[in-house]
Amino acid sequence: MIESYLPIFAQIVVAIVLGVLLSTLGVLIGPKRKTAQKLTTYESGIEPVGAAKERVSVKYYLVAMLFIVFDIEVVFMYPWAVSFREYGIAGLLSMVTFALLLLAGYFYIIKKGALEWD
Amino acid sequence: MQYLAVFFLAMELAHRVALGVVMITVIILSVVLTVWSERRVAAFIQHRVGPNRVGPFGLLQPFADVMKLLFKEDVVPSSANRFYHVLAPMISLFAAMTTVAVVPFANGIAIADVNVGMLYILAITSLGVYGLTIAGWASNNKYSLLGGLRSSAQMISYELAMGLSVVSVIVLADSLNMTNIVESQTANPLYWNCFRNFLGFVCFTVAAFAECNRAPFDLPEAEQELVGGYNTEFGAMKFAMFFLAEYANMIVASMVIVTLFLGGYQVPFWSEAPWFVQVGAFAAKTVLMIFVFIWVRWSVPRFKYSQLMNLGWKSLLPLALLNLLLVAAGVLLLGGK
């Protein structure tokens, strides 16, 4: 079984080598004339104002959190999808229950306005 | 005896590595072709001529572009985090180049025909987020950080709709293996998933557009508001790597859409087609999908961020879930066909 995954390992190694190769090439071939002005942060031509890393909106954090929850839900669906046929309507209903409970959470999110981006 | 076994193992690995190198070369070449055809098609749509000077029909234009980027200075801003500035384009490229490993090009021809192929694609796709996030964070630039955050939030939001529509395909195929998914669609085009599972097809395609950060979902690099987004501070080969990754993502996404919904390598009404015909059919369908990608980019205006999030969470997600339950009920009623 593990043999069938070896090509994937090989592909991963090749992809990493390609990345390293391209970055090194760029550094080796390109000119190196660094000036203090060239190395400043780009801000549409003006001097950078303030720090870049300000605190960002909690919405992003919330989206990531909700994503985890629903992603786990979807992960449970994969094994269900390949086996529910054997159990017929009961198999379907168990997933409907599962999904409905999460749908309650989904409507809670919508009602709370947690996904309003304005 | 033992030496012989080690020798065979080494040969086997060398063979696999060679296959991987060939595949990556093919992708890079198709990226070159896609970049050229995107510019030509865009020009056609806008009543322009497009690049036509370098080589026949301007075909060598992308090579000229790469040469130019190669001879540009590799600038890392002094306030940026050096290591992550180098690492970020590599992560993006890595994710784009490894996804293709499980896509079947003909019956029995794939780099790796593994049992959980479909999940492998989702897993690698979910790693692509890091390239953009790290790029935005490492640049220490306001535009980059915002672009990186936006794109990662966008990608994870659309991953849900994508995952749910994939589940509906798995329900129809009763397998996680990519070849089985193609085989389940048979050589009769009416059984292809784009008809059997139309809603899933739409959801997945829209989500794939968003995952690739292509227009109309190209907010991470919306040049009017974020300059260049996550790749503002990237130049020379690092920019080329992001560019390569972006187009490779688009090509691989087309391949995955073809495999899941357009019958993959199946030739219409010819189930026993020889392998080269199947590869040809697969390539033709992929080119068609790439054309759709380009067509949409030059026809549809960009979303606002609120619209984008609303579409992902409030439309696609419930739609994909509904579709999944419908498909599952249909499979039970009609007995799998």
Next chain:
Amino acid sequence: MDVSGILFVFLGAQIIVATVGTVWSRNPVTSALFLVLNFFALGGLYLLLEAQFIAVVQVIVYAGAIMVLFLFTIMLLNLDNERALAEKFDLRKGFAVLLGGVLLVELLYIIGLKTPIPIKQTALTTVQLGEAKYIGRELLTNFLFPFEIVSILLLLAVVGAIVLAKKNFTTSPKS
């Protein structure tokens, strides 16, 4: 040594390096990325145990979802400042060390005793046990109740996330 032996040594070394890196590095983003590497290698180890489904899900859920949240949190709280993260030894940390020590002793005890770990006997091969189909069957039969309970757990997580972040929502004029 066969293929899986070589891979095991490789992945094991990767896990050790990544774990040490996670704990040791001063930069929180480096820590997070080392953890991603760790999860990736862990997925590889699951693969060696013929647990294909768990291997991929490990990458999807931990590397693809949970670590993204970690990265967001690091960015959200602007944890860049290394001095802000300078840690002092306090009671909580002492407790963690104590628990770690207990775990280590337990591990060494089990290894030293060489007790055979009880394995549930089934008619299936390890490959079949690792397949998504088998896991699905178990979910729909023996573990149906826990399976449904999981959705309630996830529902609680949703509510928790909203409650934690609630203060910052602007009430829309429509409602």
